[in-house]
Amino acid sequence: MKVSSHTVAGMLGRWQEGPGPAHRRLSDRLRLLVLDGRLSLGAALPSERDLAAALDTSRTTVGAAYRTLVEHGYLATRSRARATVRLPDDTPAERRADASPETLDLSLAAPTAPVEILHAAFATALEQLPRHFERRGYDRYGITELREAVADWYRRRGLPTAPDHIMITNGAQHALAVLARTLVSPRDRVVIDHPTYPHAIRTFLDVRARPLPVALTPSGWDAAQLGEAARSARLAYLIPDFHNPTGTSMSASVRRGLRLACPTVVDETMTDLALEGASPEPFALHMPTAISIGSVSKSVWGGLRIGWIRATPSLLERAEQARLTTDLGTPVIEQLATAALLNNRQTHRPEALRQLAERRDALRRALAEHLPHVHAPRPPGGMTLWATFPDPVSSRLAAIAPEHGVTIAAGPRFGIGGAFERNVRLPYTLPPDQLTRAVRSLAEAERALTRGATGTHTPAPIA
Ligand SMILES: Cc1ncc(COP(=O)(O)O)c(C=O)c1O
Structure with a gap:
């Protein structure tokens, strides 16, 4: 995958700061980007000239930094091709x-995993599985039992929801990827919390969108800044409940007052993890147009790989089309087990x-x-x-x-x-x-x- 000079410059941040010669600081920063996974193995770096221009530094500096990385085994070069990221052969x-x-x-x-609870849920699922044998098992919206159980989970929390507002996905990350492909085009801006969940950033970069970070301050979300950023954005992605990574929750007053000019995806994966007091209300109670995604990965077990999207049936139809090229549905037995967990109130x-x-x-x-x-x-x-x-x-x-x-x-x-x-x-x-x-x-x-x-x-x- 080619990485643009603009992207690398963004990842490098304030690389000029610190002691030592500039080329050493640059090669150190690039090496850390490889080691912490932001520059993935095989990624093709920009040419020395392009990166020098993006960093406002000399080509000699970039050339020296690249040579150091080649010497230490972090870059592979071939003539007339971009240098690609690798790891040293002697990395034991x-x-x-x-x-x-x-x-x-x-x-x-x-x-x-909570062993006994999961065991019981899968025992129920196995009993119910034969009901599905006459069907083909390809269902991109999910089985009726689970769509109904998820809809009920929202209704119990005060948000009227019908099963046809729910699409079952293979986890919340899959839900987000499907929505990104449905709603975002190359070069669109997407408002994100800053910091935010890393795989969300990756998801938006993969559809060639431009993340528009809005800082999460120690006191939480800034409604005015979000509102301003949303005016130039195609989509906003927020994690209002026990935000990953900070654990912060959006206050009731910000939820009530938040009006964004672009469609908003709210990631409610952590909703069931209130360690003090009650779980937050569903975000869509205050913003009825919000597209919600959820999952049982944190409240029960990530190995179930079950998540969902709550949206209008017309948006779900578009999502179903976007889903076609990556997967053709979610395993039935895991869906039945998750329906049992939700119906027995075991996600809380x-x-x-x-x-x-x-x-x-x-x-x-x-x-x-x-x-x-x-x-x-x-x-x-x-x-x-x-x-x-x-x-x-x-x-x-x-x-x-x-x-x-x-x-x-x-x-x-x-x-x-x-x-x-x-x-x-x-x-x-x-x-x-x-x-x-x-x-x-x-x-x-x-x-x-x-x-x-x-x-x-x-x-x-x-x-
Ligand atoms: C905010 C957030 N969204 C989505 C996910 C992914 O969830 P899932 O395992 O359901 O795909 C995580 C997992 O850490 C998360 O923290």
Whole structure:
């Protein structure tokens, strides 16, 4: 895949800052972009001349940076072709972030499966499956039982919804990808929270849209700025409930007052994860035109791969067409199991939420003890802390942390333009003793960085 000079410049952010010669700073930043996955393997970089122009620097600087990357095995060159991203041949398997079983994984924000509940749901699903045998099993809207169960989930929360307002998808990420292909054309602007969910950024870049970031401040969403940005946008994508990565929720007053000039997709994947008080009301109660996406990945288990879109039947018809080229429907048995979970009210599990709140508090205590200079506000829900370090160490920390036994997702993956180099997202889905160990490892990794160590680990997958 070709990456434009404009995109690379955006990812590099303020690369000029810091000590040492410019070409060294540039090659270091590019190497970190490879290591944290923002420049994917095989990506074709812009020519030296184009990148120099986009960065407002000399071609000699870019040429020297590229040569350093070639020397260290991070770029492959062929004559008359663009340089492509690679990894050094001697990157041993155990240095790949997800290879060691002892490594604690703080890059995925996802729960393990609730065994008994899932077992019972699949037992019910197996009993009901024969009802579907006379049909072909290809259904791009989803089976009636699950569309009805999801519609009922909205109705119970006060939002009138009919089954024909629901399309079942293979997770919320799939729902977003289908909507992006339905609603967005190349060069369209898409308003995003900043920071936001990394795979959403990737989804919009894949349809060649231009993300238009609106900062999420410590006090939350700024309705005026969102309104202004939406005027030039084709779509807005917001995560108003226990936002990933910050855990913040949009206040009732902002929800009530928000009027956006473009269609708005609200990602309600985290809705069932209120750790204090009640779950937020469905966003579409206040903005009836909102297109909602949801999922049981966080409230039950990501392995179900079940999500949905709530929208008008006419938009769902267009989404059905956009879906055709990527998949032809969602497995029936998982849909039946999810319908059983929803009908038995098992996407809201108070005991699991109590455990999650304990883990959140344990993680914050471990941070206060081992990384007291790190600021991590207490979120009212969701599964992640958004930690701020005093210095811009995030990408370097993510590259070295696996050597100390923990993987993390660097802050810049949650934004564009190289932002959030001071931030790290820390999920609290592991048991407290493992969270404490992970924070100790992170503190060790930070000390190693201050001694001048550098890491070479490939990025961990994110959820
Ligand atoms: C905000 C948000 N949207 C979507 C997803 C993807 O969800 P799913 O597993 O249902 O595809 C996630 C997963 O982390 C998420 O945090």
